[in-house]
Amino acid sequence: MTEAPLGLLAELTHRCPLHCPYCSNPIELVQRADELDTATWQRVFDEGRELGVLQVHLSGGEPLARPDLPQLLAHASGLGCYTNLVTSGLGLTAERLADLVERGLDHVQLSVQDSDPGNANLIAGVKGYDRKLAAAALIKDAELPLTVNAVLHKANLDNIGGIIELAERMGADRLELANTQYYGWALRNRAALLPTREQLAAAGPVVQQAKQRLDGRMEIVYVVADYHEANPKPCMYGWGARQLTVAPNGDVLPCPAASVITTLPVQNVRRSSLAEIWYDSETFNAYRGTEWMREPCRSCPRKEIDFGGCRCQAFQLTGDAAATDPVCTLSPDHGLVQDILGAEIIPVRPELAMRRSV
Numbered sequence: 001m002t003e004a005p006l007g008l009l010a011e012l013t014h015r016c017p018l019h020c021p022y023c024s025n026p027i028e029l030v031q032r033a034d035e036l037d038t039a040t041w042q043r044v045f046d047e048g049r050e051l052g053v054l055q056v057h058l059s060g061g062e063p064l065a066r067p068d069l070p071q072l073l074a075h076a077s078g079l080g081c082y083t084n085l086v087t088s089g090l091g092l093t094a095e096r097l098a099d100l101v102e103r104g105l106d107h108v109q110l111s112v113q114d115s116d117p118g119n120a121n122l123i124a125g126v127k128g129y130d131r132k133l134a135a136a137a138l139i140k141d142a143e144l145p146l147t148v149n150a151v152l153h154k155a156n157l158d159n160i161g162g163i164i165e166l167a168e169r170m171g172a173d174r175l176e177l178a179n180t181q182y183y184g185w186a187l188r189n190r191a192a193l194l195p196t197r198e199q200l201a202a203a204g205p206v207v208q209q210a211k212q213r214l215d216g217r218m219e220i221v222y223v224v225a226d227y228h229e230a231n232p233k234p235c236m237y238g239w240g241a242r243q244l245t246v247a248p249n250g251d252v253l254p255c256p257a258a259s260v261i262t263t264l265p266v267q268n269v270r271r272s273s274l275a276e277i278w279y280d281s282e283t284f285n286a287y288r289g290t291e292w293m294r295e296p297c298r299s300c301p302r303k304e305i306d307f308g309g310c311r312c313q314a315f316q317l318t319g320d321a322a323a324t325d326p327v328c329t330l331s332p333d334h335g336l337v338q339d340i341l342g343a344e345i346i347p348v349r350p351e352l353a354m355r356r357s358v
């Protein structure tokens with residue numbers, strides 16, 4: 001039986017002051033004119049809550065770019081949902097934050113690019129380092145729980161110890177150290193972002209030591225570099241299992257990257273209700289559960305653990321979203337990943353294609 005979703009990732013806009021080359025937003029960004037209006041977002045939250053959603057993640061792009069963010073947040077909070085603002089911190093002022101807190105903001109996730117200010121600004125494509133420190137101070141002053149998120153790649157992995165110290169200085173309650181996943185802009189920049197095995201081997205013990213040292217003070221979540229692993233990640237804990245994503249134009253996706261799977265019909269809140277999309281649509285049912293699996297997944301003891309890996313990655317690398325994720329060493333397509341690692345882990349860093357503005 002299909003369970004109700006727990007979380008709704010609301011990508012309010014693709015507009016963003018940063019240009020991170022690892023952005024998982026699609027290459028074809030949604031234009032401002034195509035964004036859902038305030039009333040439609042509020043209807044989406046109503047439908048999400050009716051469906052069972054308990055957590056609303058207000059994300060983007062940069063959600064602070066939406067002038068109606070306070071109304072949207074108040075609406076989600078008024079429905080009884082836990083609200084999380086996923087932000088770069090740029091554009092956050094004491095006044096705006098106080099207003100959001102007043103309207104029910106529960107948690108903030110703040111991105112950082114590096115502990116080295118020059119490198120951080122280079123990766124972000126904008127001078128944002130100091131403004132992020134200021135944003136963190138505002139969030140702590142407001143006594144909100146703070147998660148710091150750092151996406152890791154070749155250009156910052158060597159500074160992982162510094163990034164952990166930066167999160168400590170910011171007063172983070174939780175730190176997500178997430179090796180880059182290759183979708184959207186990150187896929188375009190893969191050769192520039194893929195870390196070396198040596199970098200990953202050096203980072204592991206740093207994270208382990210920090211976890212022990214900071215136990216009880218700051219939770220550290222380390223997301224491994226999946227191309228280098230033997231087993232794929234349990235992407236989204238299964239397709240259409242726990243969370244749905246609504247893109248700025250109202251497209252409803254089983255995961256933030258799913259628009260890359262061009263063989264599935266596009267679902268949109270302007271045409272269907274969230275309940276219809278979640279329970280009945282071809283898109284959400286395509287890879288739910290384990291019935292859709294072929295060998296080697298079908299008879300594999302790990303199929304309820306990793307769900308065959310990531311459907312978007314399978315499609316991107318093989319052209320078939322029902323294929324076993326090629327990261328898996330049992331996949332007949334595993335050689336594709338080995339070839340990528342062999343060809344693209346190079347000592348020089350090719351020029352980064354910075355994410356465009358909308």
Ligand code: SF4
Pocket residue numbers: 231232296297298300301302303304306307308309324325328329330331
């Ligand atoms: Fe996971 Fe499929 Fe690989 Fe088994 S064969 S480990 S279920 S991806």
Ligand code: FES
Pocket residue numbers: 183235236255256257258309310311312313
């Ligand atoms: Fe889409 Fe993994 S990112 S299923």
